[in-house]
Amino acid sequence: MRITVFGATGGVGQEIVGQALAAGHEVTAVVRDPDRLPEPLDRAALHGVVRLDDEAAVRAAVAGRDAVLSGLGSRGRKANGVAERLTRRIVAAMEAEGTRRLVVVSAVPVGPQAPGDPLIDRLSRKAVGAVLAELYADLARMEAVLAATDWTAVRPPRLTDGPRTGVYRKAVGGTPRSSRTISRADVAHAMLALIDDPAAVKQGVGIAY
Numbered sequence: 001m002r003i004t005v006f007g008a009t010g011g012v013g014q015e016i017v018g019q020a021l022a023a024g025h026e027v028t029a030v031v032r033d034p035d036r037l038p039e040p041l042d043r044a045a046l047h048g049v050v051r052l053d054d055e056a057a058v059r060a061a062v063a064g065r066d067a068v069l070s071g072l073g074s075r076g077r078k079a080n081g082v083a084e085r086l087t088r089r090i091v092a093a094m095e096a097e098g099t100r101r102l103v104v105v106s107a108v109p110v111g112p113q114a115p116g117d118p119l120i121d122r123l124s125r126k127a128v129g130a131v132l133a134e135l136y137a138d139l140a141r142m143e144a145v146l147a148a149t150d151w152t153a154v155r156p157p158r159l160t161d162g163p164r165t166g167v168y169r170k171a172v173g174g175t176p177r178s179s180r181t182i183s184r185a186d187v188a189h190a191m192l193a194l195i196d197d198p199a200a201v202k203q204g205v206g207i208a209y
Contacts, residue, residue: 001195004028004061006052006070006090009036011159012105013071015188019164021045023192028061052086059093067101067195068094071188074135083142095148102149103191106139108157111204114175121178128158143204152200154191156182157208164189171206172199179208 003020007013008029020027028047031037037049050057062068072086087104094102109129113122129136143153157179164185169176190207194200 001066002026002047002064003195004030004065004068006030006068006086007072008049009033009038010071010073011161011184012187012191014038015164015185016069016071016191017046019185019188019192028065030058030061052089055089055093058089059097062090062093062099063097065099067103068099069191069195070102070104073105074138081138081141083138084145087142088145091145091148100150101195102146102151103194104142104146104151104153105187105191106143106153106155106204107136108155108175108179108206108208109136110139110143110153111155111175111206114171114177114179114206117177121180124180147202150201152191152194152197152202153204154187154194155204155206156187158182159184159187162186168207168209173203173205175206176208179206182208 003025005013005016005027008017009031017027017029026047028050030050030052032052034049050061068090070087070090073083109125158181160181160183162183166189168182168186194205
């Protein structure tokens, strides 16, 4: 499969690239700073590395691809609209080139509350939502700009640096009960697995351990 990965230097993005290459996919990486690509990554295995601020190169990077995956987002609590702004750039390039399939990483609080969530989880979600309100508002606006594509928004809870297990709960159009943590490696695994899932098209998908 031919895929393009935006945000390839981030925690989730690095995992997507590594897992996709290991699976034999042709991967183009789109990054804000090519110097931040991790050394262990086999750059020779990549189909190409493109700067996000190069509009023509970004269009070329999404042209003819089977899917585009994005791990873009804020690196801190102050979102400054980065997810929405950069995703608009991706969607515009995809529209111009006729590329349809887009899988992005969002967050559990952007989706619906899980039915029957225990009180402790509801209170925790409310507290975290208050602290990270700006970040989640940015992600909600990001999801709103996806409509022109065949999108899937993968919504994980708190991310960890644990290993890929391939074992997690998934709720298409919803949120798993007591969503608390998941590793970045398993978020990447889920995003790659959802590319070919027709049930996930134009849906948010909650994932968690």
